[in-house]
Amino acid sequence: MLWSQTFAGLVAGPLSIREAEDVFHELCAAIDGMDDAGAIEQTLLGAAGWITRGGEARWVDEEGGRGAAVDGGPAGARRASCWEFPARRGDGRRRLLVVPGPDTPPSAYQRLRTLCVVADAALARSRAGCACRFTGPDAEGAGAGLGPIGLTPDCGESWQEEPASECPLQVQDGTFLKAVLPFAVSQARRHQEPLCLVCLAIDRLAGLRELLGEGTVERLAGRVGAKIVGIVRASDVVCRMEDNRFLIILPRACLPSGLAVARKICRAVEDAPELFPELGGLTVSAGVAEFPASAPSVYSLIDEADAAMERAQARGRNTAVAADGAYCPGALAC
Structure with missing residues (x-):
């Protein structure tokens, strides 16, 4: 799939607008088909890094614990703006925290929000059994x-x-x-x-x-x-x-x-x-x-x-x- 090839660095050069749209829609479909919370979270982390063009993303649980940081994100850079996307899973509530990078496009927030909504629906379906x-x-x-x-x-x-x-x-x-x-x-x-x-x-x-x-x-x-x-x-x-x-x-x-x-x-x-x-x-x-x-x-x-x-x-x-x-x-x- 184009989205997995993109994340693996197998796509040479920048994507065209149409290719970027294809990657996003493939991501939505892939997350919708997942039933494992860990796989969904890791996919969202990778998606956040790609959508924000190098922004930093990590999972934070409700008690303040930290999840894994996105590979390649600007780990040392901290900016005033930070996006939060609530998520739920069987063992507790977490938030996806995203710090946009300097090249983050205006559409990034809505795309991440869409992916999180799709992910929550997939998790709800898996919880129902x-x-x-x-x-x-x-x-x-x-x-x-x-x-x-x-x-x-x-x-x-x-x-x-x-x-x-x-x-x-x-x-x-x-x-x-x-x-x-x-x-x-x-x-x-x-x-x-x-x-x-x-x-x-x-x-x-x-x-x-x-x-x-x-x-x-x-x-x-x-x-x-x-x-x-x-x-x-x-x-x-x-x-x-x-x-x-x-x-x-x-x-x-x-x-x-x-x-x-x-x-x-x-x-x-x-x-x-x-x-x-x-x-x-x-x-x-x-x-x-x-x-x-x-x-x-x-x-x-x-x-x-x-x-x-x-x-x-x-x-x-x-x-x-x-x-x-x-x-x-x-x-x-x-």
Whole structure:
């Protein structure tokens, strides 16, 4: 593979833009196929050195222990900027610390973040002990006694994700979504697993902006994003778009599970008046679509989730609605 040849120094001369893209996508696919935490960590270290063009990377556990440094990194050089990427494995939590080099390209941070998201999804799958497809609780009993978002595998063994608040996530932007969602959908297709997309909007946002100003809305959206990442799994992805909608990628979640997650978020926001002390309360509406049952492609998946969100607002807000799409032939059963 081109990525392994590149790391082994077997590729002479600099890579073209297209070759660099091929290496990155091969890396994503390779990490996604791994089930050994040590192999994933070593691959990420090598990837960090390559993506940052000589930057330094090392693993640090939560207690401050140090992992191995990247070979060839500027071990003595310390710069003010340091990137941190949280990761989880069976024997504890760790962080990948990366100090960019002087030639690190602007795209390096997002690429490393993408690789870490893919790695976390691979580790979650290996912890489940099988190629799990997740079954969701019914709509009324969503999440009862089933961990942070009420997902259980259909392989007969109970499995719970740890609360994301113990391993903080970040709210990503639209650029990150464009990089991750197509890859997540392609991996769902490859592994024959479902994937849900939640489109969530703050209710009456236009009126709030007109009444209180853009600065207040900006702070409000930030609080809502923090609330969402405290609910979803560490392997999920939360992105805030320019219009202050949130798109949430839920790998390996089928439609009933995605709907349960969305309703849990709606209840959590409604029950948290501190999110919006200016007026004493806030609600959100959400739409949920599943690949491949609701939509066969990335863009149609976004459209279906967005349309469902608009129906939720039309029905009175503060609720979550599933996409109308017909069940596709060959779609995965919950």
